[in-house]
Amino acid sequence: MKTKMLLAGVTAGVMFAGSVLASTLDDVRARGKLNCIINTGLAGFAAPDDKGNWTGFDVDFCRAVAAATLGDADKVNYTTATGKTRFTKLAAGEGEVLSRNTTWTFSRDVDLSQTFIGVNYYDGQGFMVPKALGVKSAKGLDGASVCIQTGTTTELNLAEFFAGNNIKYNPVPIETNAEAQELYKAGRCDVYTTDASGLYATMMSFDNPSDHMVLPEIVSKEPLGPVVRHGDDQWADIVAWVLRAMMAGEEKGITSKNVKELAAKDNKDKEINRLLGKDPLQGLSKLGLSPDWAVNVISQVGNYQESFEKHLFPLTIKRGMNALYRDGGLHYIPPIK
Amino acid sequence: MSEKTYKPGNYPDLPPPPGTVGVYGWIRQNLFSSISNSLLTIISVVLLYYLINGIIGWFFLDAVFDAESKIACRKINDGACWAVITRRVGQFVYGFYPEAERWRIDITFLTMFIAFAPLLYPDIPKRKWLLYFSLFYPFFAFVLIMGGYFGLQKIEYSLFGGFMLTVILGVCGIVCSLPLGILLALGRQSNLTVVRTLSVCFIEFMRGVPLITLLFVASSMLNYFLPPGTNFSILVRVIIMFTFFSAAYIAEVIRGGIQAIPKGQYEAADALGMNYWQKTRFITLPQALKISIPGIVNTFIGLYKDTTLVVVIGLLDPLGIGRAALADTKWNGLSTETYLFVALFFFVSCFAMSRYSLWLENKLNTDKK
Numbered sequence: 155m156k157t158k159m160l161l162a163g164v165t166a167g168v169m170f171a172g173s174v175l176a177s178t179l180d181d182v183r184a185r186g187k188l189n190c191i192i193n194t195g196l197a198g199f200a201a202p203d204d205k206g207n208w209t210g211f212d213v214d215f216c217r218a219v220a221a222a223t224l225g226d227a228d229k230v231n232y233t234t235a236t237g238k239t240r241f242t243k244l245a246a247g248e249g250e251v252l253s254r255n256t257t258w259t260f261s262r263d264v265d266l267s268q269t270f271i272g273v274n275y276y277d278g279q280g281f282m283v284p285k286a287l288g289v290k291s292a293k294g295l296d297g298a299s300v301c302i303q304t305g306t307t308t309e310l311n312l313a314e315f316f317a318g319n320n321i322k323y324n325p326v327p328i329e330t331n332a333e334a335q336e337l338y339k340a341g342r343c344d345v346y347t348t349d350a351s352g353l354y355a356t357m358m359s360f361d362n363p364s365d366h367m368v369l370p371e372i373v374s375k376e377p378l379g380p381v382v383r384h385g386d387d388q389w390a391d392i393v394a395w396v397l398r399a400m401m402a403g404e405e406k407g408i409t410s411k412n413v414k415e416l417a418a419k420d421n422k423d424k425e426i427n428r429l430l431g432k433d434p435l436q437g438l439s440k441l442g443l444s445p446d447w448a449v450n451v452i453s454q455v456g457n458y459q460e461s462f463e464k465h466l467f468p469l470t471i472k473r474g475m476n477a478l479y480r481d482g483g484l485h486y487i488p489p490i491k
Numbered sequence: 492m493s494e495k496t497y498k499p500g501n502y503p504d505l506p507p508p509p510g511t512v513g514v515y516g517w518i519r520q521n522l523f524s525s526i527s528n529s530l531l532t533i534i535s536v537v538l539l540y541y542l543i544n545g546i547i548g549w550f551f552l553d554a555v556f557d558a559e560s561k562i563a564c565r566k567i568n569d570g571a572c573w574a575v576i577t578r579r580v581g582q583f584v585y586g587f588y589p590e591a592e593r594w595r596i597d598i599t600f601l602t603m604f605i606a607f608a609p610l611l612y613p614d615i616p617k618r619k620w621l622l623y624f625s626l627f628y629p630f631f632a633f634v635l636i637m638g639g640y641f642g643l644q645k646i647e648y649s650l651f652g653g654f655m656l657t658v659i660l661g662v663c664g665i666v667c668s669l670p671l672g673i674l675l676a677l678g679r680q681s682n683l684t685v686v687r688t689l690s691v692c693f694i695e696f697m698r699g700v701p702l703i704t705l706l707f708v709a710s711s712m713l714n715y716f717l718p719p720g721t722n723f724s725i726l727v728r729v730i731i732m733f734t735f736f737s738a739a740y741i742a743e744v745i746r747g748g749i750q751a752i753p754k755g756q757y758e759a760a761d762a763l764g765m766n767y768w769q770k771t772r773f774i775t776l777p778q779a780l781k782i783s784i785p786g787i788v789n790t791f792i793g794l795y796k797d798t799t800l801v802v803v804i805g806l807l808d809p810l811g812i813g814r815a816a817l818a819d820t821k822w823n824g825l826s827t828e829t830y831l832f833v834a835l836f837f838f839v840s841c842f843a844m845s846r847y848s849l850w851l852e853n854k855l856n857t858d859k860k
Contacts (some may be wrong), residue, residue, distance in 0.1 A: 193818075194802070194805055194807065194811055194814065194815060195811075195814050195815035195816075195817065195818030195819075196818050197818045197819070197820055197823055198820065200818070201815055201816075201818035201819040201820075202582065202587070202812075202815050202816070202819065203819060203821075204578045204579055204582075204819075204821075206581070206582050206587050206590075231647055231649055232649065233649045233805070234649070234805040234806070234807060234811075235805040236802075236803055236804065236805050238707070238803065238804075239707070239710050239711060239803075239804050239805050240805075242710070242711035243710075243711075243805070246711070248725075355818075355820075355823065358820060358823050358824075359817075359823040359824030360824065361565070361824070468820045469820060
């Protein structure tokens with residue numbers, strides 16, 4: 155009996171020690187830097203500026219996590235990954251957060267043993283046409299030639315959409331986005347279809363972007379979001395609540411400009427007080443974060459709206475589905491209490 | 492028209508008829524020998540004029556060399572917008588290596604020429620002393636680039652990129668694959684069954700698998716095989732894969748050279764009582780390597796250009812840096828300028844290698860002149 159108890163104790167101790175060792179937050183803090191996996195270059199989401207600093211909507215999220223956990227948004231090591239290598243890089247521990255415009259799907263969530271912590275951008279497949287074509291809706295594209303990347307889900311979505319609406323089309327298969335731009339510019343295809351954010355980025359690369367338009371139909375669901383590894387719920391919670399804190403910032407009108415001021419005074423809205431560390435937030439210590447975590451995020455990176463407007467408005471991307479629920483969008487975050 | 496007439500007889504000192512020699516003669520013979528040829532010449536000259544005019548205009552005269560963004564470029568002039576290169580030249584050369592530490596790369600690069608000189612040019616003065624430096628150079632370069640010793644700041648491999656990454660991958664791959672390739676070629680010709688079988692298996696496997704697959708193995712599969720927590724830099728993994736891949740090709744090129752040596756050479760060596768290593772050192776390799784130079788350099792140039800494939804596993808070589816630059820909304824759409832610049836870099840490096848190989852061939856060409 156005694157030995158059994160001892161064994162159980164030792165096992166529990168070992169397991170406890172194991173879980174302590176495996177804490178992602180401790181790893182990050184010990185290193186003093188967050189390893190974040192990002193895109194090798196996607197307009198608006200992740201691209202280096204002339205000085206070599208990565209900027210973009212996805213990069214901002216890495217910075218936000220670093221601000222919350224380390225208190226400094228600049229303490230991030232960026233590791234670039236392609237679409238093919240991003241999940242193995244995350245699984246191999248080359249990064250703690252994968253913030254690389256990754257679509258949340260069942261098999262990626264379940265089969266690949268990783269956790270999608272939310273959606274930071276609702277994307278979807280759209281169509282771009284020259285305004286001269288005179289088409290106002292994708293249903294008017296009967297007989298059009300469509301540039302489409304082969305071997306992607308977009309190909310299947312396109313076939314399903316056109317078959318469902320009884321529209322004939324003429325596919326022009328291409329391999330890369332760059333090739334599609336050239337063919338589209340040369341008039342080899344009337345329509346180019348890919349994720350809407352990519353369409354806007356492509357459009358901005360043209361000499362006369364205003365000659366083209368993205369049609370209102372979005373034919374697929376592409377909820378993009380940050381990803382973490384399975385198995386460390388504390389870390390998943392931290393990353394998830396960093397995203398929610400950014401959105402809460404927008405919802406409550408907390409911006410990088412006024413956050414310090416709001417944090418210093420007693421607000422009527424107690425949720426602001428709890429978010430900014432004025433009033434105690436039940437359970438925050440379990441996340442291992444300091445009370446000023448959200449102040450760091452919003453003051454150093456900005457709220458969701460600021461990040462969106464800074465990086466995606468230059469691409470003429472509108473808020474649309476990515477507005478808060480009260481503005482007719484899909485972002486609806488749980489209350490912070 | 493006063494043409495000279497000559498009486499019959501010998502006139503050995505007379506110059507050739509005017510109009511058949513010199514610049515004038517050459518033009519007449521090659522460009523205006525008939526009416527159709529004259530027409531073609533004139534049309535070609537006109538076409539060339541417009542073409543070259545357009546190219547020079549786009550490249551230089553109408554080009555913008557510094558501006559804030561693509562839109563700013565277009566406001567100034569409508570030629571090439573080289574500002575994307577000039578504003579980012581540091582990134583193209585050093586990747587994301589910290590600016591304050593870039594002198595380390597400069598020193599490593601410059602001393603590389605000193606380290607290579609005694610290996611590439613046998614006649615160089617004080618060669619013996621320089622060779623010691625060459626031996627010591629890999630450690631020197633490693634410490635200087637990676638840091639972490641002697642008070643040098645440690646640099647994460649994820650900051651490596653640009654031409655520096657290409658040169659690191661290319662030079663390490665080339666330097667390591669030549670000796671390995673020679674060993675494999677000898678192994679394949681060996682009488683020892685185990686050595687021969689292993690060499691054949693290695694060579695055939697490496698040649699039978701696309702390089703891009705090996706890179707994926709390096710980037711993802713190795714993580715599963717290695718114990719968790721091992722920090723085995725992706726850079727080292729990729730260099731190993733490049734070395735193995737290129738060594739297999741080098742081995743086959745050298746095997747071709749070995750087989751081209753006449754049988755009498757071996758018989759003569761045997762008759763002199765040389766053992767295997769003496770035979771290899773003094774008879775086989777000097778001749779085989781000399782024959783294989785064009786093939787070896789060919790493989791090296793191929794390897795060097797193949798380094799651009801690392802972009803698929805997320806390493807930012809010049810091509811990746813270029814694409815990342817194009818993803819910046821400021822420079823979006825300047826693909827022609829970016830790709831031309833990267834192409835120029837690769838052309839210069841590969842052309843230099845090819846010239847060196849020609850020089851070496853001529854120098855060693857002692858028998859078949």
